[in-house]
Structure formats: C-alpha cells, structure tokens
Amino acid sequence: MTKPLWQLDAVEISARTRSAELTAAEVTAAAITRMHDQNPALNAVVEDLSDEAMGRARALDADLASGKPTGPLHGVPVTIKVNVDQKGHATTNGVTAFANEIAPDDAPVVANLLRAGAVVIGRTNTPEFSFRADTDNPLHGRTNNPWGDHVSPGGSSGGAASAVMVGIGALGHGNDIGGSLRFPAAATGAVTVKPGLGRVAAWNPSQKSERGMLAQSMSVQGLIARSAADLHLSMPAVIAPDARDPFHVPLPWRGAPPDAPVRVGFTKETYAFDLHPEVAEALDTAREALVDAGHVVEEITPPDIQESGLAGYRALLGEVKVLMGPDIRAYGSPTIQAIFDEYFEQFPPYEGEELLRMMAQRSHYAREWSLLLDRYPLVITPFLPQPFFAPDRDTEGGDGVREVLGSALWSYAMNFMGLPAGSVPTRLADLPQGPQPINIQIVAQRWREDLVVDACVAIEERVGRMCDKLWARTE
Numbered sequence: 001m002t003k004p005l006w007q008l009d010a011v012e013i014s015a016r017t018r019s020a021e022l023t024a025a026e027v028t029a030a031a032i033t034r035m036h037d038q039n040p041a042l043n044a045v046v047e048d049l050s051d052e053a054m055g056r057a058r059a060l061d062a063d064l065a066s067g068k069p070t071g072p073l074h075g076v077p078v079t080i081k082v083n084v085d086q087k088g089h090a091t092t093n094g095v096t097a098f099a100n101e102i103a104p105d106d107a108p109v110v111a112n113l114l115r116a117g118a119v120v121i122g123r124t125n126t127p128e129f130s131f132r133a134d135t136d137n138p139l140h141g142r143t144n145n146p147w148g149d150h151v152s153p154g155g156s157s158g159g160a161a162s163a164v165m166v167g168i169g170a171l172g173h174g175n176d177i178g179g180s181l182r183f184p185a186a187a188t189g190a191v192t193v194k195p196g197l198g199r200v201a202a203w204n205p206s207q208k209s210e211r212g213m214l215a216q217s218m219s220v221q222g223l224i225a226r227s228a229a230d231l232h233l234s235m236p237a238v239i240a241p242d243a244r245d246p247f248h249v250p251l252p253w254r255g256a257p258p259d260a261p262v263r264v265g266f267t268k269e270t271y272a273f274d275l276h277p278e279v280a281e282a283l284d285t286a287r288e289a290l291v292d293a294g295h296v297v298e299e300i301t302p303p304d305i306q307e308s309g310l311a312g313y314r315a316l317l318g319e320v321k322v323l324m325g326p327d328i329r330a331y332g333s334p335t336i337q338a339i340f341d342e343y344f345e346q347f348p349p350y351e352g353e354e355l356l357r358m359m360a361q362r363s364h365y366a367r368e369w370s371l372l373l374d375r376y377p378l379v380i381t382p383f384l385p386q387p388f389f390a391p392d393r394d395t396e397g398g399d400g401v402r403e404v405l406g407s408a409l410w411s412y413a414m415n416f417m418g419l420p421a422g423s424v425p426t427r428l429a430d431l432p433q434g435p436q437p438i439n440i441q442i443v444a445q446r447w448r449e450d451l452v453v454d455a456c457v458a459i460e461e462r463v464g465r466m467c468d469k470l471w472a473r474t475e
Contacts (some may be wrong), residue, residue: 005030007471010230013375014117017075018415020064024075024393028057028119031077035168036124038146044153045122047064047081047089053077053121060117071117072237077169078118081160082140083130084173084221085204086110086123094128094137094156097331098292101206107146108201108242108344109173109221114239121169124159128336129328133183133404135159135392138333142391145187146470150434152391154187156180160224161188165467170226174289175202179411180399182423182441184224186385187388189425189437189466191228191236193452195220197418201242205254206326212319214359216247218312218365226467228424228456235449238397243337254450258377264290265300265376272306273407278387280426286380289426293458295378300397302379303372308365310347312416315358318349339394341403368415373419373445378455381410383441387429396460420444422452424459425466435473437466 005027008016016022026296039045060075064436080086083093084104087110092098107113113414125143134447135158136142146166149199155161157174161184164172176194185192200221211219223238223335225231236253266287268275287297321344329342348360373379385407394404416423422441427438444452 005138005253006167006473008170009227010073011227011233012066013076013170014074014207014236015297018064018070024057024060024119025045025054027075028053028077028121031121031169038166038168042125042144042146042162042166043141044081044143044159044166045168046125047123049120055120056209056227057119060119065272069117071115073113076171077121078171078173079115079117079122079124079160079169080155080162080173081122081126081175082123083126083175085206086120090124091140091204091206093130094126094139095331096139096246099139100424103204103206107203107204108244111242112209112238113173115240116383118171119457122163123293124157124172126156126159126165128332129210129324130156130180131410132156132339132394133179134391136392144244145251146474147188148434151388151436152187152393153182157184157224158187161185164224164226165190165470172224173221173280174224175219175221176415178316178415179408181222181224182279182383182411182421185423186383186439189227189439189470191231191424191448191456191460192222192224193420193422193423193456194229194414195222195239196420198247198445199420199447199449200239201245201248203244212323214316214319218316226455227465228460231453231456234378235453249447251447255448256357258451259295259390262295262378264297265302265372265379266297267302267379267392268380268383269302271306271409273385274292275382276386276428278427278431278438279382279385282440283380283382284398285426285463286440289459289462290380290455292462297380298376300376300379303365303368305409305413308416309413311358311365311374313412314347314350315355315416317343318351318355321349335395339401342398343405346398346401346406349457362416369417369419378451381441381443382407383410383423383439386437386456387438414443419446420449420452422456424456426459426463426471428466434475
C-alpha cells in the first residue's frame with residue numbers, strides 16, 4: 001500500500017519533490033489537511049499558516065519547473081515555535097501581553113530553513129516564557145500528547161513534538177535552554193539533537209535587549225523529527241552562518257571520520273533518583289543496538305552530573321531572576337509565577353559573587369567532560385530516571401518540580417557545558433496509566449552532533465520508528 005503523503009519523512013519528501021515525482025503543493029496540502037484533522041484535539045499548532053504555505057509551495061514548484069536550483073528541504077512542510085521570529089507573525093512566547101509582538105524579520109533559523117526550501121505550515125505552542133517542561137499557557141491553551149492525556153507533551157517545544165509525531169509536518173523547529181528539545185522528544189517518542197554551544201546562529205530581530213550571558217551560552221536552536229535520518233538531511237541547512245550572531249561557529253556538519261570502532265561510554269547513573277525498570281530496559285536496548293552496529297560500548301563512571309547540573313541550573317536561575325524576573329511578575333499568569341517561586345525554592349539562585357564564581361566553574365565541568373569524551377566520543381545516559389510525567393505535574397508544589405526538573409540532571413548539565421546531546425526512543429512502555437515511549441540520551445564531543453545522529457540512526461534501524469507504533473494504535 002502507498003502510505004499517505006503526510007506520513008512521508010523529510011528525506012523521502014525532498015527526494016520526490018526535487019525529482020518532480022511529487023509537487024511541493026501536493027505534499028504541503030496533505031500536511032495541511034492532516035493539521036486541520038488532528039490539531040483541534042492536540043492544540044499543537046496555534047497559528048495556522050495554510051494560505052501562506054500553499055502560496056510558497058506553488059512558488060517552489062514554479063521555480064523547479066523553470067530550472068532554478070532547489071534546496072535540500074525543497075517542499076518539506078515544517079513548523080516554527082512561537083518564541084522565534086518569523087517575519088510578519090507574532091513572537092508570543094506563550095505570553096498574553098506579547099500577543100501583538102509582530103516580528104520585523106526572520107530569525108536566522110527560520111531564514112535558513114526557508115533558504116533550504118522548507119514550507120512553514122504553522123507556528124507551534126510553548127509555555128509562558130518558554131520556561132516549563134510542560135506546554136500550557138493562558139494565551140494559546142494546553143497542548144496535548146498524541147499518546148494520550150495521561151502524559152505531558154513536554155516543554156517547552158511541546159507543540160513542535162506533538163505536531164511532528166501526529167504527522168503535522170515532517171520537521172518541527174524548537175529550542176533548548178535546559179531540555180526544551182529533549183523533553184518533548186522524550187514525551188512523544190520523537191528524535192532530536194540539541195546542538196552544542198555556537199552551532200546554530202540565533203537572534204530575534206524583535207528583541208529589545210540582548211539576552212544574559214548564560215542564556216546565550218545555554219540556549220540553542222534545533223529540530224524535532226520522526227526519523228533520525230531527517231536530522232542528517234536538515235541540520236546542515238540549520239547550522240548555516242548568519243552574521244547577526246557574532247558567536248556562531250561556522251563548522252561543517254560532518255566532522256572527521258571517528259576511529260573505528262567508535263568507543264561509547266555507558267551509564268545508568270541517576271544519583272538520588274530511582275531508576276525505573278522501563279528506563280533501564282531502554283538503556284540496555286540502546287547499548288545492544290550500538291554493539292550490533294559495531295561500536296565498543298563500555299560501562300563508565302562519569303564526572304558528577306549532579307554537581308555540574310545543579311550548579312548550572314542555579315546559575316541560570318540567578319540570571320533569570322534579575323533579567324526575566326520583572327517581566328514574569330508583570331506579565332506572567334498566577335500559575336507561572338507560582339512555578340517560578342517553586343523553582344527558586346528548589347534551586348536557590350546563585351547571586352552576586354557566588355554567581356560569578358559558578359559561571360567561572362563552568363569551565364572545570366566542561367573540561368572534565370572534554371577529557372572523558374576524548375576517550376569515549378559518545379556516551380549513553382538516561383534522560384529522565386522515570387517514565388515521562390503527567391500534565392501539570394510541575395504545578396504540584398515541591399514534589400512536582402523535583403520530579404519534572406530536579407530529576408533532569410542529565411538534561412540541563414549538557415546545556416551548562418555546551419555539549420551536543422540527542423534524544424532517541426528505544427522502548428514503548430505499557431504502563432498502568434497508558435502507553436508511552438521511553439527515550440534515552442546520547443552525549444557527544446563538542447562539535448560532533450553528526451556522531452549523535454549516526455548513533456540515533458543505528459538505534460532506530462534496530463528498534464524502528466516510534467511514530468509507526470503510534471500510528472498503528474491511532475489510525
């Protein structure tokens with residue numbers, strides 16, 4: 001049977017549109033129809049760009065017919081998260097007060113996707129200020145997980161992940177300051193790579209002041225996909241240079257071929273948190289897949305992630321308290337204000353001299369990992385120690401915040417050190433509350449996002465794509 005066009009991954013769309021086997025208009029129309037069918041139940045896309053998308057798709061078809069060069073993402077339907085500038089559209093960041101903040105120009109990541117031939121079909125939801133691991137806000141409402149209401153869609157790129165996994169576009173733009181690409185991927189069974197420091201040019205033309213130094217060094221732009229190979233196709237376009245980001249690192253996507261076999265470190269360490277049997281099984285599956293792919297996988301004792309992760313998050317909150325705090329108090333809902341109060345209680349922000357010293361200590365933590373990754377270019381780690389949490393768990397006081405963020409040491413530690421880290425599903429757990437995917441994390445040497453994606457491809461070849469399991473249950 002020929003599968004529906006909305007199920008095609010980006011690699012297949014690109015190949016078939018560039019060869020004129022399919023038109024960009026056909027593929028875009030199929031994604032839009034899927035969006036109109038599925039989005040009312042999910043609320044993943046909060047701005048429908050159907051008309052604009054169809055006009056662009058027809059223009060791409062005309063360019064192809066006239067012999068103009070095509071980009072690697074020619075005709076691929078994508079979504080953009082509402083916290084990044086897209087010319088002529090509101091950069092709401094999930095905040096009611098920002099509903100009319102119209103972007104004067106495209107952010108670098110949007111410009112790069114368009115230059116590569118992508119077609120933006122909609123803008124996706126994020127929590128207020130993009131600072132929760134769940135996705136809900138008073139302006140756009142709650143995003144639901146296509147696996148069911150028993151599990152959060154993750155955040156802050158929850159709209160992007162839910163859209164991609166249900167078939168609304170092949171790729172979803174997102175970003176990650178403490179896990180906002182990897183949380184939603186883990187919640188939905190998508191695949192992503194959080195790029196390392198400086199890898200993707202970033203800047204919002206609508207912004208009125210520069211971001212704090214930690215936000216600049218910890219926050220990165222990226223993509224969420226259904227298929228790992230789609231990241232190899234799309235990320236080279238995303239990392240293209242843009243002079244508006246003076247700290248962008250203009251390296252090619254592919255680095256030097258690694259030594260064969262690739263040495264991979266492996267750990268199940270979750271520190272003070274219990275490791276759920278389903279997560280342990282997921283980690284074992286990842287290890288077996290990479291061994292089958294010819295890698296040498298060895299158990300390791302990694303540098304203390306509990307120390308570096310908490311240091312990084314407390315330092316970030318020290319910066320947030322000063323630079324974002326006034327806006328949160330002025331424009332945030334009672335819900336987000338209460339969550340931030342609990343963040344500050346659970347992760348006391350570093351301030352003053354202590355903050356400066358901890359920002360300096362960041363180099364120590366990064367050096368420890370640089371030495372480890374010199375021996376093991378890849379490291380398999382847990383992402384969360386337990387299966388993904390329920391919606392609004394972070395609103396349930398200290399216990400809720402500890403489960404959602406306190407246990408996510410492996411997530412925000414990688415942001416603090418600026419290392420690339422991927423998330424890939426390896427197991428579908430049938431739990432009492434309902435089915436949900438289990439993702440693991442893969443960390444790599446600095447600038448070697450390509451190795452992360454290679455490992456994700458190898459794992460996916462063994463266990464299959466999680467979207468196929470989702471569609472088998474729901475279609």
